[in-house]
Amino acid sequence: MESERDRLSKRPSRSPSKRSSSVLPQGLDRIPLLNILSASDRQRMLQELTETHYGKDDYIFREGDPTKYFHIVKEGTVKCVKSTPEGKECTLKMLMPGDLFCCDAAAFDGTSHPGSAQPMGDVSILRMSKKAYFDMLRRSPDAAIEVIKYLGNRLNEAQEKTKDLALDPADQRLASLLVDLATRNGIKDPNGIRLTVRMTRQDMANMVGITTETAIRIMSRFKRDRLVSGTANRLLIRDLPGLKTLATAS
Amino acid sequence: MESERDRLSKRPSRSPSKRSSSVLPQGLDRIPLLNILSASDRQRMLQELTETHYGKDDYIFREGDPTKYFHIVKEGTVKCVKSTPEGKECTLKMLMPGDLFCCDAAAFDGTSHPGSAQPMGDVSILRMSKKAYFDMLRRSPDAAIEVIKYLGNRLNEAQEKTKDLALDPADQRLASLLVDLATRNGIKDPNGIRLTVRMTRQDMANMVGITTETAIRIMSRFKRDRLVSGTANRLLIRDLPGLKTLATAS
Protein backbone atom coordinates (compact mmCIF):
# COMPACT_ATOMS: atom_id res chain seq x y z
CA MET A 1 0.00 0.00 0.00
CA GLU A 2 1.06 3.60 -0.31
CA SER A 3 2.88 4.43 2.84
CA GLU A 4 3.50 8.17 2.69
CA ARG A 5 2.68 11.29 0.73
CA ASP A 6 4.06 14.72 1.22
CA ARG A 7 4.40 17.96 -0.63
CA LEU A 8 7.84 18.73 -1.93
CA SER A 9 9.60 22.04 -1.86
CA LYS A 10 8.04 23.31 1.31
CA ARG A 11 11.13 25.50 1.41
CA PRO A 12 10.30 28.95 -0.05
CA SER A 13 13.67 29.23 -1.80
CA ARG A 14 13.44 32.71 -3.23
CA SER A 15 16.89 32.45 -4.71
CA PRO A 16 16.78 34.12 -8.14
CA SER A 17 19.72 32.07 -9.51
CA LYS A 18 18.66 30.39 -12.73
CA ARG A 19 19.35 26.71 -13.36
CA SER A 20 21.37 26.43 -10.23
CA SER A 21 20.87 22.95 -8.83
CA SER A 22 21.03 24.49 -5.38
CA VAL A 23 17.28 25.13 -5.55
CA LEU A 24 16.64 21.39 -5.82
CA PRO A 25 15.89 19.47 -2.64
CA GLN A 26 18.18 16.57 -2.01
CA GLY A 27 17.67 13.56 -4.27
CA LEU A 28 16.00 15.59 -6.98
CA ASP A 29 19.19 16.83 -8.57
CA ARG A 30 19.59 13.68 -10.64
CA ILE A 31 16.37 14.13 -12.57
CA PRO A 32 17.13 15.54 -16.02
CA LEU A 33 13.63 16.89 -16.56
CA LEU A 34 13.98 19.07 -13.46
CA ASN A 35 17.48 20.18 -14.29
CA ILE A 36 16.71 21.56 -17.71
CA LEU A 37 13.90 23.77 -16.48
CA SER A 38 14.33 27.45 -15.69
CA ALA A 39 14.26 28.25 -12.00
CA SER A 40 10.71 29.55 -12.15
CA ASP A 41 9.34 26.62 -14.17
CA ARG A 42 11.13 24.22 -11.92
CA GLN A 43 9.77 25.85 -8.83
CA ARG A 44 6.29 25.64 -10.26
CA MET A 45 6.77 21.99 -11.11
CA LEU A 46 8.01 21.17 -7.62
CA GLN A 47 4.82 22.68 -6.23
CA GLU A 48 2.85 20.15 -8.22
CA LEU A 49 4.92 17.08 -7.48
CA THR A 50 3.93 14.68 -4.75
CA GLU A 51 6.19 11.97 -3.41
CA THR A 52 4.98 8.47 -2.57
CA HIS A 53 6.83 5.43 -1.26
CA TYR A 54 6.04 1.90 -2.28
CA GLY A 55 7.30 -1.51 -1.25
CA LYS A 56 8.06 -4.74 -3.09
CA ASP A 57 4.54 -6.13 -3.16
CA ASP A 58 2.68 -2.93 -4.00
CA TYR A 59 1.49 -1.87 -7.38
CA ILE A 60 2.10 1.71 -8.45
CA PHE A 61 -0.67 1.07 -10.93
CA ARG A 62 -2.16 -1.94 -12.66
CA GLU A 63 -2.83 -2.73 -16.28
CA GLY A 64 -6.23 -1.31 -17.14
CA ASP A 65 -6.31 1.29 -14.36
CA PRO A 66 -7.30 4.76 -15.52
CA THR A 67 -4.34 7.09 -16.06
CA LYS A 68 -4.42 9.97 -13.64
CA TYR A 69 -0.84 10.98 -13.09
CA PHE A 70 2.50 11.55 -14.70
CA HIS A 71 5.33 9.81 -12.80
CA ILE A 72 9.04 10.11 -12.20
CA VAL A 73 11.22 7.55 -10.45
CA LYS A 74 13.11 9.27 -7.62
CA GLU A 75 14.64 6.29 -5.83
CA GLY A 76 14.72 2.57 -6.50
CA THR A 77 13.78 0.42 -9.48
CA VAL A 78 10.37 -0.03 -11.04
CA LYS A 79 9.41 -2.66 -13.58
CA CYS A 80 6.85 -2.21 -16.36
CA VAL A 81 4.94 -5.42 -16.86
CA LYS A 82 2.34 -6.74 -19.26
CA SER A 83 0.50 -9.98 -18.59
CA THR A 84 -1.72 -12.38 -20.46
CA PRO A 85 -5.05 -13.55 -19.05
CA GLU A 86 -3.38 -16.92 -18.29
CA GLY A 87 -0.91 -15.24 -15.97
CA LYS A 88 2.17 -15.21 -18.16
CA GLU A 89 4.18 -12.07 -17.68
CA CYS A 90 6.54 -10.01 -19.74
CA THR A 91 8.71 -7.28 -18.24
CA LEU A 92 9.14 -4.50 -20.76
CA LYS A 93 11.51 -2.18 -18.98
CA MET A 94 13.21 -1.51 -15.66
CA LEU A 95 12.88 2.13 -14.73
CA MET A 96 15.60 3.74 -12.62
CA PRO A 97 15.90 7.12 -10.89
CA GLY A 98 15.22 9.96 -13.30
CA ASP A 99 13.07 7.82 -15.57
CA LEU A 100 9.67 9.17 -16.54
CA PHE A 101 6.64 6.99 -16.94
CA CYS A 102 3.16 7.46 -18.06
CA CYS A 103 4.39 10.53 -19.90
CA ASP A 104 2.83 9.30 -23.12
CA ALA A 105 -0.43 9.39 -24.96
CA ALA A 106 -2.34 7.51 -22.32
CA ALA A 107 -1.78 10.44 -20.01
CA PHE A 108 -3.62 12.71 -22.42
CA ASP A 109 -6.37 10.67 -23.88
CA GLY A 110 -7.80 9.63 -20.57
CA THR A 111 -7.38 6.00 -21.51
CA SER A 112 -6.09 3.25 -19.28
CA HIS A 113 -2.63 1.96 -18.49
CA PRO A 114 -1.39 -0.53 -21.11
CA GLY A 115 0.73 -2.27 -18.48
CA SER A 116 1.35 -2.28 -14.76
CA ALA A 117 4.16 -0.65 -12.78
CA GLN A 118 5.65 -2.61 -9.87
CA PRO A 119 8.48 -1.67 -7.52
CA MET A 120 11.39 -4.13 -7.40
CA GLY A 121 12.08 -3.21 -3.79
CA ASP A 122 11.53 0.01 -1.89
CA VAL A 123 10.97 2.90 -4.25
CA SER A 124 10.14 6.55 -4.10
CA ILE A 125 7.97 7.98 -6.86
CA LEU A 126 7.19 11.56 -7.77
CA ARG A 127 3.96 12.30 -9.51
CA MET A 128 1.87 15.16 -10.76
CA SER A 129 -1.63 15.40 -12.16
CA LYS A 130 -2.16 15.10 -15.88
CA LYS A 131 -3.37 18.67 -15.97
CA ALA A 132 -0.25 20.02 -14.29
CA TYR A 133 1.90 17.91 -16.61
CA PHE A 134 0.05 19.19 -19.62
CA ASP A 135 0.37 22.79 -18.43
CA MET A 136 4.07 22.34 -17.89
CA LEU A 137 4.53 21.06 -21.45
CA ARG A 138 2.59 24.00 -22.87
CA ARG A 139 4.49 26.52 -20.80
CA SER A 140 7.97 25.18 -21.21
CA PRO A 141 9.32 24.18 -24.62
CA ASP A 142 12.41 22.92 -22.81
CA ALA A 143 10.33 20.45 -20.85
CA ALA A 144 8.45 19.34 -23.96
CA ILE A 145 11.64 18.79 -25.87
CA GLU A 146 13.15 16.89 -22.97
CA VAL A 147 10.11 14.61 -22.94
CA ILE A 148 10.36 14.15 -26.71
CA LYS A 149 14.00 13.15 -26.40
CA TYR A 150 13.18 10.81 -23.57
CA LEU A 151 10.33 9.14 -25.44
CA GLY A 152 12.49 8.87 -28.53
CA ASN A 153 15.14 7.05 -26.56
CA ARG A 154 12.56 4.77 -25.01
CA LEU A 155 11.17 4.00 -28.46
CA ASN A 156 14.62 3.14 -29.78
CA GLU A 157 15.26 0.89 -26.81
CA ALA A 158 11.93 -0.85 -27.27
CA GLN A 159 12.65 -1.45 -30.93
CA GLU A 160 16.11 -2.76 -30.15
CA LYS A 161 14.47 -5.17 -27.75
CA THR A 162 12.02 -6.25 -30.43
CA LYS A 163 14.90 -7.01 -32.75
CA ASP A 164 16.72 -8.99 -30.08
CA LEU A 165 13.63 -11.06 -29.29
CA ALA A 166 13.07 -11.76 -32.97
CA LEU A 167 16.64 -12.59 -33.91
CA ASP A 168 18.86 -13.47 -30.96
CA PRO A 169 18.99 -16.77 -29.05
CA ALA A 170 18.06 -16.93 -25.37
CA ASP A 171 21.56 -17.03 -23.87
CA GLN A 172 22.59 -13.98 -25.86
CA ARG A 173 19.57 -12.02 -24.68
CA LEU A 174 20.24 -13.01 -21.09
CA ALA A 175 23.89 -12.02 -21.38
CA SER A 176 22.78 -8.65 -22.79
CA LEU A 177 20.48 -8.13 -19.85
CA LEU A 178 23.26 -8.82 -17.36
CA VAL A 179 25.65 -6.48 -19.16
CA ASP A 180 23.04 -3.76 -19.22
CA LEU A 181 22.24 -4.14 -15.54
CA ALA A 182 25.89 -4.27 -14.54
CA THR A 183 26.31 -0.93 -16.28
CA ARG A 184 23.17 0.79 -15.07
CA ASN A 185 22.76 -0.80 -11.69
CA GLY A 186 26.05 -2.28 -10.56
CA ILE A 187 28.50 -1.28 -7.89
CA LYS A 188 32.14 -2.33 -7.79
CA ASP A 189 33.05 -5.28 -5.64
CA PRO A 190 36.39 -7.06 -5.06
CA ASN A 191 35.26 -9.97 -7.24
CA GLY A 192 33.39 -8.09 -9.94
CA ILE A 193 30.22 -6.01 -10.13
CA ARG A 194 27.40 -6.40 -7.64
CA LEU A 195 23.85 -5.69 -8.76
CA THR A 196 21.97 -3.56 -6.29
CA VAL A 197 18.55 -4.65 -7.38
CA ARG A 198 17.15 -7.98 -6.24
CA MET A 199 16.41 -10.08 -9.28
CA THR A 200 15.32 -13.71 -9.36
CA ARG A 201 15.82 -16.08 -12.28
CA GLN A 202 12.10 -15.66 -12.87
CA ASP A 203 12.52 -11.89 -13.14
CA MET A 204 15.27 -12.39 -15.70
CA ALA A 205 13.14 -14.86 -17.62
CA ASN A 206 10.30 -12.34 -17.87
CA MET A 207 12.70 -9.69 -19.08
CA VAL A 208 14.14 -11.68 -21.97
CA GLY A 209 11.10 -13.69 -23.01
CA ILE A 210 12.03 -17.17 -21.81
CA THR A 211 10.74 -19.53 -19.11
CA THR A 212 12.08 -19.59 -15.58
CA GLU A 213 13.61 -23.03 -16.10
CA THR A 214 15.49 -21.87 -19.16
CA ALA A 215 16.78 -18.82 -17.29
CA ILE A 216 17.96 -21.09 -14.46
CA ARG A 217 19.72 -23.44 -16.87
CA ILE A 218 21.48 -20.64 -18.70
CA MET A 219 22.49 -18.99 -15.43
CA SER A 220 23.83 -22.34 -14.23
CA ARG A 221 25.99 -22.47 -17.32
CA PHE A 222 27.14 -18.87 -16.83
CA LYS A 223 28.02 -19.81 -13.26
CA ARG A 224 30.01 -22.87 -14.38
CA ASP A 225 31.84 -20.64 -16.84
CA ARG A 226 32.70 -18.17 -14.05
CA LEU A 227 30.77 -15.35 -15.72
CA VAL A 228 28.44 -14.76 -12.80
CA SER A 229 27.74 -15.99 -9.30
CA GLY A 230 25.14 -15.68 -6.57
CA THR A 231 21.39 -15.64 -6.59
CA ALA A 232 18.58 -13.06 -6.42
CA ASN A 233 19.78 -11.11 -3.39
CA ARG A 234 23.46 -11.04 -4.26
CA LEU A 235 24.05 -11.27 -7.97
CA LEU A 236 27.65 -10.83 -8.94
CA ILE A 237 28.92 -10.20 -12.45
CA ARG A 238 32.35 -11.81 -12.42
CA ASP A 239 33.38 -11.45 -16.04
CA LEU A 240 31.79 -8.49 -17.76
CA PRO A 241 33.95 -8.68 -20.90
CA GLY A 242 33.05 -12.35 -21.25
CA LEU A 243 29.35 -11.55 -21.02
CA LYS A 244 29.76 -8.72 -23.49
CA THR A 245 31.31 -11.10 -25.97
CA LEU A 246 28.39 -13.47 -25.57
CA ALA A 247 25.91 -10.61 -25.83
CA THR A 248 27.24 -9.42 -29.17
CA ALA A 249 28.05 -12.84 -30.60
CA SER A 250 27.05 -13.39 -34.21
CA MET B 1 17.28 6.80 -56.29
CA GLU B 2 15.57 10.04 -55.37
CA SER B 3 13.55 11.03 -58.35
CA GLU B 4 12.14 14.46 -57.53
CA ARG B 5 12.35 17.27 -55.04
CA ASP B 6 10.27 20.36 -54.93
CA ARG B 7 9.31 23.08 -52.52
CA LEU B 8 5.81 22.85 -51.17
CA SER B 9 3.38 25.68 -50.73
CA LYS B 10 4.59 27.80 -53.60
CA ARG B 11 1.09 29.20 -53.37
CA PRO B 12 1.18 32.44 -51.29
CA SER B 13 -2.18 31.69 -49.66
CA ARG B 14 -2.61 34.80 -47.59
CA SER B 15 -5.91 33.61 -46.23
CA PRO B 16 -6.06 34.62 -42.57
CA SER B 17 -8.49 31.85 -41.63
CA LYS B 18 -7.04 29.87 -38.74
CA ARG B 19 -6.92 26.07 -38.81
CA SER B 20 -8.88 25.95 -41.98
CA SER B 21 -7.70 22.96 -43.97
CA SER B 22 -8.22 25.04 -47.09
CA VAL B 23 -4.71 26.42 -46.74
CA LEU B 24 -3.28 22.93 -47.08
CA PRO B 25 -2.20 21.80 -50.53
CA GLN B 26 -3.83 18.61 -51.70
CA GLY B 27 -2.69 15.44 -49.96
CA LEU B 28 -1.45 17.29 -46.91
CA ASP B 29 -4.80 17.55 -45.18
CA ARG B 30 -4.49 14.07 -43.72
CA ILE B 31 -1.39 14.83 -41.68
CA PRO B 32 -2.34 15.43 -38.04
CA LEU B 33 0.78 17.37 -37.22
CA LEU B 34 -0.07 19.93 -39.89
CA ASN B 35 -3.71 20.13 -38.93
CA ILE B 36 -3.16 21.01 -35.32
CA LEU B 37 -0.91 23.94 -36.09
CA SER B 38 -2.12 27.53 -36.21
CA ALA B 39 -2.30 28.97 -39.71
CA SER B 40 0.90 30.93 -39.27
CA ASP B 41 2.90 28.05 -37.78
CA ARG B 42 1.59 25.75 -40.45
CA GLN B 43 2.55 28.15 -43.18
CA ARG B 44 6.01 28.42 -41.74
CA MET B 45 6.31 24.66 -41.55
CA LEU B 46 5.21 24.23 -45.14
CA GLN B 47 7.99 26.59 -46.18
CA GLU B 48 10.49 24.23 -44.65
CA LEU B 49 9.09 20.95 -45.95
CA THR B 50 10.52 19.33 -49.04
CA GLU B 51 8.84 16.49 -50.87
CA THR B 52 10.74 13.53 -52.28
CA HIS B 53 9.55 10.45 -54.14
CA TYR B 54 11.07 7.02 -53.74
CA GLY B 55 10.52 3.66 -55.39
CA LYS B 56 10.46 0.08 -54.17
CA ASP B 57 14.20 -0.56 -54.28
CA ASP B 58 15.37 2.77 -52.87
CA TYR B 59 16.40 3.44 -49.32
CA ILE B 60 15.09 6.58 -47.64
CA PHE B 61 17.98 6.11 -45.26
CA ARG B 62 20.11 3.21 -44.07
CA GLU B 63 20.99 1.97 -40.63
CA GLY B 64 24.04 3.89 -39.47
CA ASP B 65 23.50 6.89 -41.75
CA PRO B 66 23.78 10.24 -39.97
CA THR B 67 20.43 11.75 -39.10
CA LYS B 68 19.84 14.97 -40.97
CA TYR B 69 16.11 15.30 -41.39
CA PHE B 70 12.78 14.87 -39.77
CA HIS B 71 10.33 12.95 -42.00
CA ILE B 72 6.61 12.58 -42.60
CA VAL B 73 4.99 9.96 -44.82
CA LYS B 74 2.73 11.71 -47.32
CA GLU B 75 1.81 8.84 -49.64
CA GLY B 76 2.52 5.12 -49.63
CA THR B 77 3.95 2.73 -47.07
CA VAL B 78 7.43 2.75 -45.55
CA LYS B 79 8.96 -0.03 -43.49
CA CYS B 80 11.41 0.45 -40.62
CA VAL B 81 13.97 -2.34 -40.66
CA LYS B 82 16.83 -3.49 -38.50
CA SER B 83 19.29 -6.11 -39.68
CA THR B 84 22.00 -8.30 -38.23
CA PRO B 85 25.48 -8.50 -39.75
CA GLU B 86 24.52 -11.94 -41.11
CA GLY B 87 21.71 -10.44 -43.15
CA LYS B 88 18.74 -11.42 -41.05
CA GLU B 89 16.10 -8.73 -41.02
CA CYS B 90 13.41 -7.60 -38.66
CA THR B 91 10.69 -5.16 -39.69
CA LEU B 92 9.74 -3.01 -36.74
CA LYS B 93 6.92 -0.95 -38.14
CA MET B 94 5.03 -0.08 -41.30
CA LEU B 95 4.58 3.65 -41.58
CA MET B 96 1.53 5.01 -43.41
CA PRO B 97 0.50 8.50 -44.53
CA GLY B 98 0.63 10.94 -41.63
CA ASP B 99 3.22 8.93 -39.75
CA LEU B 100 6.29 10.77 -38.51
CA PHE B 101 9.71 9.24 -38.46
CA CYS B 102 13.04 10.22 -37.20
CA CYS B 103 11.23 12.60 -34.87
CA ASP B 104 13.07 11.18 -31.89
CA ALA B 105 16.28 11.63 -30.00
CA ALA B 106 18.48 10.64 -32.89
CA ALA B 107 17.27 13.74 -34.67
CA PHE B 108 18.65 15.90 -31.89
CA ASP B 109 21.80 14.28 -30.74
CA GLY B 110 23.38 14.13 -34.14
CA THR B 111 23.71 10.39 -33.86
CA SER B 112 23.00 7.87 -36.57
CA HIS B 113 19.85 6.04 -37.63
CA PRO B 114 19.22 2.94 -35.52
CA GLY B 115 17.44 1.28 -38.45
CA SER B 116 16.77 1.80 -42.13
CA ALA B 117 13.65 3.12 -43.83
CA GLN B 118 12.54 1.44 -47.07
CA PRO B 119 9.53 2.16 -49.27
CA MET B 120 7.18 -0.79 -49.88
CA GLY B 121 6.25 0.60 -53.27
CA ASP B 122 6.08 4.15 -54.57
CA VAL B 123 6.07 6.63 -51.72
CA SER B 124 6.13 10.33 -51.22
CA ILE B 125 8.00 11.68 -48.22
CA LEU B 126 8.04 15.13 -46.67
CA ARG B 127 11.07 16.21 -44.77
CA MET B 128 12.56 19.17 -43.01
CA SER B 129 15.96 19.88 -41.52
CA LYS B 130 16.60 19.04 -37.90
CA LYS B 131 17.03 22.71 -37.16
CA ALA B 132 13.69 23.67 -38.63
CA TYR B 133 12.05 20.79 -36.77
CA PHE B 134 13.64 21.87 -33.54
CA ASP B 135 12.57 25.48 -34.09
CA MET B 136 9.03 24.38 -34.77
CA LEU B 137 8.91 22.43 -31.51
CA ARG B 138 10.22 25.40 -29.56
CA ARG B 139 7.80 27.79 -31.19
CA SER B 140 4.67 25.71 -31.08
CA PRO B 141 3.62 23.86 -27.93
CA ASP B 142 0.84 22.33 -30.01
CA ALA B 143 3.36 20.73 -32.32
CA ALA B 144 5.49 19.51 -29.42
CA ILE B 145 2.51 17.98 -27.68
CA GLU B 146 1.39 16.33 -30.89
CA VAL B 147 4.84 14.80 -31.27
CA ILE B 148 4.77 13.64 -27.64
CA LYS B 149 1.42 11.98 -28.19
CA TYR B 150 2.65 10.38 -31.37
CA LEU B 151 5.83 9.05 -29.77
CA GLY B 152 3.83 7.80 -26.80
CA ASN B 153 1.59 5.83 -29.12
CA ARG B 154 4.55 4.46 -30.99
CA LEU B 155 6.13 3.40 -27.71
CA ASN B 156 2.97 1.62 -26.62
CA GLU B 157 2.77 -0.15 -29.95
CA ALA B 158 6.39 -1.21 -29.74
CA GLN B 159 5.87 -2.59 -26.25
CA GLU B 160 2.75 -4.42 -27.31
CA LYS B 161 4.81 -5.97 -30.07
CA THR B 162 7.49 -6.98 -27.58
CA LYS B 163 4.87 -8.71 -25.47
CA ASP B 164 3.45 -10.53 -28.50
CA LEU B 165 6.89 -11.74 -29.56
CA ALA B 166 7.64 -12.95 -26.06
CA LEU B 167 4.34 -14.65 -25.34
CA ASP B 168 2.29 -15.42 -28.44
CA PRO B 169 2.80 -18.29 -30.90
CA ALA B 170 3.67 -17.62 -34.53
CA ASP B 171 0.24 -18.16 -36.06
CA GLN B 172 -1.36 -15.78 -33.60
CA ARG B 173 1.17 -13.07 -34.37
CA LEU B 174 0.66 -13.53 -38.09
CA ALA B 175 -3.12 -13.38 -37.67
CA SER B 176 -2.69 -10.15 -35.68
CA LEU B 177 -0.60 -8.66 -38.45
CA LEU B 178 -3.24 -9.46 -41.06
CA VAL B 179 -6.03 -8.02 -38.91
CA ASP B 180 -4.02 -4.86 -38.35
CA LEU B 181 -3.25 -4.44 -42.03
CA ALA B 182 -6.81 -5.12 -43.08
CA THR B 183 -7.88 -2.29 -40.80
CA ARG B 184 -5.18 0.19 -41.64
CA ASN B 185 -4.53 -0.65 -45.24
CA GLY B 186 -7.47 -2.56 -46.66
CA ILE B 187 -10.13 -1.62 -49.15
CA LYS B 188 -13.46 -3.36 -49.47
CA ASP B 189 -13.80 -6.00 -52.11
CA PRO B 190 -16.72 -8.29 -53.06
CA ASN B 191 -14.99 -11.25 -51.41
CA GLY B 192 -13.47 -9.53 -48.40
CA ILE B 193 -10.81 -6.92 -47.80
CA ARG B 194 -7.99 -6.28 -50.27
CA LEU B 195 -4.65 -5.06 -48.98
CA THR B 196 -3.30 -2.19 -51.03
CA VAL B 197 0.31 -2.75 -50.10
CA ARG B 198 2.32 -5.48 -51.79
CA MET B 199 3.52 -7.87 -49.15
CA THR B 200 5.33 -11.16 -49.70
CA ARG B 201 5.41 -14.04 -47.22
CA GLN B 202 8.97 -12.98 -46.52
CA ASP B 203 7.80 -9.48 -45.61
CA MET B 204 5.27 -10.98 -43.21
CA ALA B 205 7.90 -13.26 -41.72
CA ASN B 206 10.18 -10.28 -40.99
CA MET B 207 7.31 -8.44 -39.37
CA VAL B 208 6.37 -11.15 -36.90
CA GLY B 209 9.77 -12.65 -36.19
CA ILE B 210 9.55 -15.98 -37.98
CA THR B 211 11.22 -17.53 -41.04
CA THR B 212 9.87 -17.24 -44.55
CA GLU B 213 9.09 -20.97 -44.65
CA THR B 214 7.06 -20.76 -41.46
CA ALA B 215 5.15 -17.76 -42.79
CA ILE B 216 4.39 -19.71 -45.98
CA ARG B 217 3.20 -22.74 -44.03
CA ILE B 218 0.94 -20.72 -41.79
CA MET B 219 -0.46 -18.77 -44.73
CA SER B 220 -1.12 -22.06 -46.52
CA ARG B 221 -3.13 -23.17 -43.52
CA PHE B 222 -5.00 -19.87 -43.39
CA LYS B 223 -5.75 -20.32 -47.08
CA ARG B 224 -7.04 -23.86 -46.51
CA ASP B 225 -9.23 -22.51 -43.74
CA ARG B 226 -10.64 -19.82 -46.08
CA LEU B 227 -9.30 -17.01 -43.92
CA VAL B 228 -7.20 -15.45 -46.67
CA SER B 229 -6.35 -15.88 -50.33
CA GLY B 230 -3.94 -14.56 -52.91
CA THR B 231 -0.27 -13.77 -52.86
CA ALA B 232 1.94 -10.69 -52.52
CA ASN B 233 0.30 -8.53 -55.17
CA ARG B 234 -3.29 -9.36 -54.35
CA LEU B 235 -3.72 -10.34 -50.75
CA LEU B 236 -7.33 -10.83 -49.75
CA ILE B 237 -8.60 -11.09 -46.21
CA ARG B 238 -11.65 -13.34 -46.59
CA ASP B 239 -12.64 -13.84 -42.97
CA LEU B 240 -11.65 -10.95 -40.74
CA PRO B 241 -13.65 -12.14 -37.70
CA GLY B 242 -12.02 -15.54 -38.00
CA LEU B 243 -8.58 -13.97 -38.04
CA LYS B 244 -9.50 -11.76 -35.11
CA THR B 245 -10.47 -14.80 -33.11
CA LEU B 246 -7.13 -16.43 -33.88
CA ALA B 247 -5.28 -13.20 -33.09
CA THR B 248 -6.76 -12.92 -29.63
CA ALA B 249 -6.84 -16.64 -28.83
CA SER B 250 -5.68 -17.64 -25.37
Add this chain to the structure above:
DNA sequence: ATAAAAACATGATATAGGTCATGTTTAGTC
Protein backbone atom coordinates in the same frame (compact mmCIF):
# COMPACT_ATOMS: atom_id res chain seq x y z
C1' DA C 1 15.60 -21.49 15.88
C1' DT C 2 12.22 -23.49 13.24
C1' DA C 3 8.74 -23.82 9.87
C1' DA C 4 7.07 -22.48 5.56
C1' DA C 5 7.69 -20.62 1.31
C1' DA C 6 10.34 -18.96 -2.32
C1' DA C 7 14.07 -19.68 -5.27
C1' DC C 8 17.24 -22.64 -7.50
C1' DA C 9 18.57 -26.95 -9.75
C1' DT C 10 18.34 -30.72 -13.02
C1' DG C 11 16.48 -34.63 -15.57
C1' DA C 12 13.15 -36.55 -19.05
C1' DT C 13 10.34 -35.57 -22.64
C1' DA C 14 7.63 -32.87 -25.96
C1' DT C 15 7.10 -29.55 -29.62
C1' DA C 16 7.08 -25.25 -32.19
C1' DG C 17 9.58 -23.49 -35.32
C1' DG C 18 14.10 -23.53 -37.83
C1' DT C 19 16.96 -25.46 -41.53
C1' DC C 20 17.83 -27.57 -45.84
C1' DA C 21 16.35 -29.40 -50.03
C1' DT C 22 13.59 -29.67 -54.09
C1' DG C 23 9.83 -28.44 -56.70
C1' DT C 24 5.94 -25.48 -58.75
C1' DT C 25 3.68 -21.28 -59.59
C1' DT C 26 3.60 -16.42 -60.41
C1' DA C 27 5.30 -12.17 -62.09
C1' DG C 28 8.30 -9.22 -64.35
C1' DT C 29 11.41 -8.54 -68.64
C1' DC C 30 13.37 -8.80 -73.38
Add this chain to the structure above:
DNA sequence: GACTAAACATGACCTATATCATGTTTTTAT
Protein backbone atom coordinates in the same frame (compact mmCIF):
# COMPACT_ATOMS: atom_id res chain seq x y z
C1' DG D 1 5.23 -15.03 -75.90
C1' DA D 2 9.33 -17.06 -74.13
C1' DC D 3 12.67 -16.51 -70.53
C1' DT D 4 14.16 -15.53 -65.97
C1' DA D 5 13.81 -14.51 -61.39
C1' DA D 6 11.00 -14.06 -57.52
C1' DA D 7 7.64 -15.95 -54.77
C1' DC D 8 5.14 -19.81 -53.09
C1' DA D 9 4.81 -24.64 -51.59
C1' DT D 10 5.94 -28.89 -49.10
C1' DG D 11 8.61 -32.63 -47.26
C1' DA D 12 12.32 -34.43 -44.06
C1' DC D 13 14.85 -33.52 -40.43
C1' DC D 14 16.89 -30.95 -36.52
C1' DT D 15 17.32 -28.11 -32.43
C1' DA D 16 16.33 -24.63 -29.09
C1' DT D 17 13.28 -23.98 -25.80
C1' DA D 18 8.98 -25.30 -23.33
C1' DT D 19 6.83 -28.44 -20.26
C1' DC D 20 6.44 -31.45 -16.41
C1' DA D 21 8.34 -33.60 -12.54
C1' DT D 22 11.03 -34.01 -8.45
C1' DG D 23 14.43 -32.55 -5.28
C1' DT D 24 17.66 -29.18 -2.88
C1' DT D 25 18.97 -24.82 -1.23
C1' DT D 26 18.08 -20.26 0.26
C1' DT D 27 15.15 -16.77 2.16
C1' DT D 28 11.52 -15.12 4.91
C1' DA D 29 8.33 -15.14 8.64
C1' DT D 30 7.09 -16.61 13.30
